[in-house]
Amino acid sequence: MPLTEQHTPGEVWVYLQHDGTSVLEPSLELLGKARELARDLGVAVAGVLIGDELSSPANHAIQYGAARVYLLTSPLLRQYTTCAYARVLCDLVRDHRPEILLLAATPQGRDLAPRISSALGVGLTADCTDLQIGSYVHSKTGTRHERLLLQIRPAWGGNIIATIVNPHTRPQMATVREGMLRMPDPVFDDHAQIISCPIMLSADAVMTRVVRQERAAHTVNLKTAKIIIAGGAGMGSKEQFDMLRQLAALLGAEVGATRAAVDAGFIGHEHQIGQTGVTVRPKLYIACGISGAVQHLAGMDGSQKIVAINVDPEAPIFGIAHYGIVGDVREVIPLMIATYKQVSH
Numbered sequence: 001m002p003l004t005e006q007h008t009p010g011e012v013w014v015y016l017q018h019d020g021t022s023v024l025e026p027s028l029e030l031l032g033k034a035r036e037l038a039r040d041l042g043v044a045v046a047g048v049l050i051g052d053e054l055s056s057p058a059n060h061a062i063q064y065g066a067a068r069v070y071l072l073t074s075p076l077l078r079q080y081t082t083c084a085y086a087r088v089l090c091d092l093v094r095d096h097r098p099e100i101l102l103l104a105a106t107p108q109g110r111d112l113a114p115r116i117s118s119a120l121g122v123g124l125t126a127d128c129t130d131l132q133i134g135s136y137v138h139s140k141t142g143t144r145h146e147r148l149l150l151q152i153r154p155a156w157g158g159n160i161i162a163t164i165v166n167p168h169t170r171p172q173m174a175t176v177r178e179g180m181l182r183m184p185d186p187v188f189d190d191h192a193q194i195i196s197c198p199i200m201l202s203a204d205a206v207m208t209r210v211v212r213q214e215r216a217a218h219t220v221n222l223k224t225a226k227i228i229i230a231g232g233a234g235m236g237s238k239e240q241f242d243m244l245r246q247l248a249a250l251l252g253a254e255v256g257a258t259r260a261a262v263d264a265g266f267i268g269h270e271h272q273i274g275q276t277g278v279t280v281r282p283k284l285y286i287a288c289g290i291s292g293a294v295q296h297l298a299g300m301d302g303s304q305k306i307v308a309i310n311v312d313p314e315a316p317i318f319g320i321a322h323y324g325i326v327g328d329v330r331e332v333i334p335l336m337i338a339t340y341k342q343v344s345h
Helices: 025-041 055-063 082-096 107-120 241-251 259-263 329-344
Strands: 012-015 045-051 068-073 100-104 124-128 130-137 144-155 160-164 172-176 193-196 227-231 254-257 284-288 305-310 323-326
Touching: 012 025, 025 045, 025 100, 025 130, 025 144, 025 172, 045 055, 045 082, 055 068, 055 193, 068 082, 082 107, 100 107, 107 124, 107 172, 124 144, 144 172, 227 241, 241 254, 241 329, 254 259, 284 329, 305 329
Parallel strands: 012 045, 012 100, 045 068, 068 193, 100 172, 124 172, 227 254, 227 284, 284 305, 305 323
Antiparallel strands: 130 144, 144 160
């Protein structure tokens, strides 16, 4: 929607993905960032919930600082379907004109966001790693725009960090990668409002039907791991990753990997950390045979302590590591395993 000269900043909105009982963690992370953005703009932060029987996730959103929660409820919205969700959310945006609309870059968020931006005729920046409020000066006209959403994300294969702005249409839209933002502390607002909004939706508008849902338990949980042992292409083979699994079992850790190791077939994609994988913030990250490409660093440089093991003393990973071991991981890891077993007994 194009801006008017009399445009007044609206609310900062977060589309809240939920499981029927609570808001999912990626949306809560984003709600915490939205609180910061709304504070900088001097406006309210609001969450949008779509589905059926939403009282429980609505209260959960309020516990994490949503000043308002807009509910779009209908039995037709019980299961997520792209067209129906996009339609009711677009109607809500047109009615309330938020300044910013944010979605987590989950599979659902990545499916829904471009539908919304296309229908509204507004821009969308996908897979952001950070968001800020700031100003922008047009390089050709010299026009200065204030109080814009600065949408920050890697570009050109992760070789540069781009800042993208949208001064001309509203809402400013972005999706944010999971794990890039810290989980906020609960902040309950006694004056928060839960607002049930009317919807115009017929059964004909729901163009797909969910026949069956299958849920698979996560066998790898890198996002909540306190210790991660990660291997790169320098591990050399699938069999060498068995050493990392042995060390991980001793330390109560999860095993991670770089994209190069995953592409080489050394380990499954569910272990991938980095720009095209999972973002992690463990207390201890042991990088084994990892050179330190910027794409991988984007997913783990928030670790509290980083130990790097690499045969190349000039490897970029040593530039961010708190402790470095120059050596062959195939020799160093067995020594670490043997030493830990000796000390623990």
